[in-house]
Amino acid sequence: MSVLVVGSIALDTVKTPVEEHADQLGGSASYAAVGASFFSPVNLVGVVGDDFPEPEFEFWRKRGIDAAGVERVKGKTFRWSGEYAWDLNTRETRSVALNVFEDFKPALPENFRETEFVLLANIAPSLQSHVLNQMRRPRFVVADTMDLWIETARKDLDALLPRVDLLILNDSEARQMTGDTSLIRAGRAIRRKGPRYVAVKKGEHGALLFGPDDFFSCGAYPLEDIHDPTGAGDTFAGGLAGYLASSPADEIDFGRLRKAVIYGSVLASFNVEAFSLDRLRRLTSEEIAERYEMFRVMSQFEVLP
Amino acid sequence: MSVLVVGSIALDTVKTPVEEHADQLGGSASYAAVGASFFSPVNLVGVVGDDFPEPEFEFWRKRGIDAAGVERVKGKTFRWSGEYAWDLNTRETRSVALNVFEDFKPALPENFRETEFVLLANIAPSLQSHVLNQMRRPRFVVADTMDLWIETARKDLDALLPRVDLLILNDSEARQMTGDTSLIRAGRAIRRKGPRYVAVKKGEHGALLFGPDDFFSCGAYPLEDIHDPTGAGDTFAGGLAGYLASSPADEIDFGRLRKAVIYGSVLASFNVEAFSLDRLRRLTSEEIAERYEMFRVMSQFEVLP
Numbered sequence: 001m002s003v004l005v006v007g008s009i010a011l012d013t014v015k016t017p018v019e020e021h022a023d024q025l026g027g028s029a030s031y032a033a034v035g036a037s038f039f040s041p042v043n044l045v046g047v048v049g050d051d052f053p054e055p056e057f058e059f060w061r062k063r064g065i066d067a068a069g070v071e072r073v074k075g076k077t078f079r080w081s082g083e084y085a086w087d088l089n090t091r092e093t094r095s096v097a098l099n100v101f102e103d104f105k106p107a108l109p110e111n112f113r114e115t116e117f118v119l120l121a122n123i124a125p126s127l128q129s130h131v132l133n134q135m136r137r138p139r140f141v142v143a144d145t146m147d148l149w150i151e152t153a154r155k156d157l158d159a160l161l162p163r164v165d166l167l168i169l170n171d172s173e174a175r176q177m178t179g180d181t182s183l184i185r186a187g188r189a190i191r192r193k194g195p196r197y198v199a200v201k202k203g204e205h206g207a208l209l210f211g212p213d214d215f216f217s218c219g220a221y222p223l224e225d226i227h228d229p230t231g232a233g234d235t236f237a238g239g240l241a242g243y244l245a246s247s248p249a250d251e252i253d254f255g256r257l258r259k260a261v262i263y264g265s266v267l268a269s270f271n272v273e274a275f276s277l278d279r280l281r282r283l284t285s286e287e288i289a290e291r292y293e294m295f296r297v298m299s300q301f302e303v304l305p
Numbered sequence: 306m307s308v309l310v311v312g313s314i315a316l317d318t319v320k321t322p323v324e325e326h327a328d329q330l331g332g333s334a335s336y337a338a339v340g341a342s343f344f345s346p347v348n349l350v351g352v353v354g355d356d357f358p359e360p361e362f363e364f365w366r367k368r369g370i371d372a373a374g375v376e377r378v379k380g381k382t383f384r385w386s387g388e389y390a391w392d393l394n395t396r397e398t399r400s401v402a403l404n405v406f407e408d409f410k411p412a413l414p415e416n417f418r419e420t421e422f423v424l425l426a427n428i429a430p431s432l433q434s435h436v437l438n439q440m441r442r443p444r445f446v447v448a449d450t451m452d453l454w455i456e457t458a459r460k461d462l463d464a465l466l467p468r469v470d471l472l473i474l475n476d477s478e479a480r481q482m483t484g485d486t487s488l489i490r491a492g493r494a495i496r497r498k499g500p501r502y503v504a505v506k507k508g509e510h511g512a513l514l515f516g517p518d519d520f521f522s523c524g525a526y527p528l529e530d531i532h533d534p535t536g537a538g539d540t541f542a543g544g545l546a547g548y549l550a551s552s553p554a555d556e557i558d559f560g561r562l563r564k565a566v567i568y569g570s571v572l573a574s575f576n577v578e579a580f581s582l583d584r585l586r587r588l589t590s591e592e593i594a595e596r597y598e599m600f601r602v603m604s605q606f607e608v609l610p
Binding site: 225 | 391392393486487509511519521522523524528529530531563564567600601604607
């Protein structure tokens with residue numbers, strides 16, 4: 001089954017204490033679509049300007065990403081620039097230029113509206129709802145969000161939540177949304193706002209998954225060399241949604257969600273190994289399978305004979 | 306097999322945003338000894354003043370803790386007082402009075418020197434070495450430490466490390482000791498200083514275990530209500546060492562260390578549910594077994610049929 005991915009497509013300039021790269025492919029939908037593409041075909045929805053590099057369309061095509069929903073409009077592509085602190089755990093936004101993204105109002109190609117799996121990557125919740133309004137009857141809807149929307153678009157976000165099967169947010173956002181310092185209580189409280197499942201990302205510490213009757217605590221794959229954390233959360237969401245869509249015959253139960261969280265973590269762990277999407281561009285399915293297995297072994301409580 | 310536990314024995318006054326309790330049993334050896342006692346007999350070494358409450362000796366006796374190594378000297382017991390911030394993640398020391406602990410120079414009872422397992426709970430590394438010097442031929446030595454010793458007693462600590470089988474420290478201490486922000490690189494670098502195994506505690510995020518060829522990432526047991534984080538690390542170390550000593554016939558391999566880390570985490574998760582050692586005082590082996598199983602299930606990647 002395919003996954004419809006909607007979100008931002010940007011050209012990012014990222015500075016770490018070690019390196020700086022300018023105008024590289026970025027944005028929530030870029031990372032999410034490529035992350036999902038390792039498991040399922042992707043229908044991509046977004047907007048780019050007339051300065052957007054043509055070869056990226058070819059890259060998407062090769063990865064099974066249908067860019068029929070990517071509008072190309074007159075003007076400049078969304079630009080974001082950020083700088084990471086020495087430990088790569090915190091970052092400062094240096095500049096944002098929305099450009100063509102400012103008037104983004106996604107209109108789905110007719111054949112995209114039947115897509116069974118939907119990933120609303122991080123954009124304004126009103127746009128996320130606007131996309132859902134155009135979908136026929138999606139089987140499973142995943143939504144990502146961020147602190148900005150919790151702060152400035154809370155009403156829109158609250159209206160979206162009951163329409164979402166799985167909400168993804170990070171630990172500080174979960175605390176911000178609920179005013180509760182306990183992530184366990186926060187995760188449960190967010191479920192009561194509508195989503196059947198909630199995934200709380202904890203950066204270098206992994207992720208928590210909350211379901212109606214179950215709970216899963218997933219560590220993070222240990223990395224020695226992190227080059228660029230940008231897009232880790234988007235890649236996580238993409239890998240997760242792509243995996244969910246990959247075996248449509250299977251029931252989407254907690255066991256499947258659990259594995260989706262692990263595959264999302266694995267994809268994110270690769271993504272941070274290089275700038276922009278550079279690691280994902282050369283990633284193979286064999287590498288994913290190998291890392292999944294290493295991750296499983298290093299996380300198990302009892303080594304089975 | 307027995308575990309020899311040496312460390313501080315204190316009367317703590319702890320304030321959280323919700324409660325305050327004065328002059329309750331505390332200190333690294335108190336938590337560690339009781340944590341270990343759920344798995345193995347304990348030989349306890351420490352010092353208390355003549356104001357130390359007599360009933361605590363009876364409590365130790367009932368828990369299989371031999372207090373023949375606890376000196377009772379004229380003067381006041383070590384006092385510590387601390388206050389936790391609103392999220393219980395950071396704390397400030399309000400006062401420290403070393404009292405009789407100031408001149409603590411542990412002299413082991415003759416029959417303690419043969420103990421096969423040793424837990425050097427958090428005290429000055431010179432005292433930890435002084436205890437090791439009195440041991441005949443311990444089979445496995447676990448040492449805990451803290452930022453204070455990394456900062457002020459680095460030479461003593463470096464001299465101790467090659468004599469230790471497993472060093473326990475927390476994430477910020479691992480970074481402090483190595484100057485490396487990556488916990489993975491830090492854990493490996495600390496192993497090169499001597500200990501065969503290194504356990505890095507990450508508070509609410511679990512623990513990492515490094516061995517010669519293996520790595521284990523352990524989540525934390527999710528808790529909704531934390532009342533007093535004091536002693537969590539000491540209880541972790543105690544549960545870990547007690548479990549290691551509990552089946553002396555077994556080889557102490559990575560699989561066994563892995564389970565020891567999990568049992569340490571389980572014990573610590575109980576300890577924070579109440580002030581001082583109050584939760585450990587009423588804890589049962591059945592509760593430990595039940596939580597271990599819940600923890601295992603919520604951490605597994607693939608649910609086995």
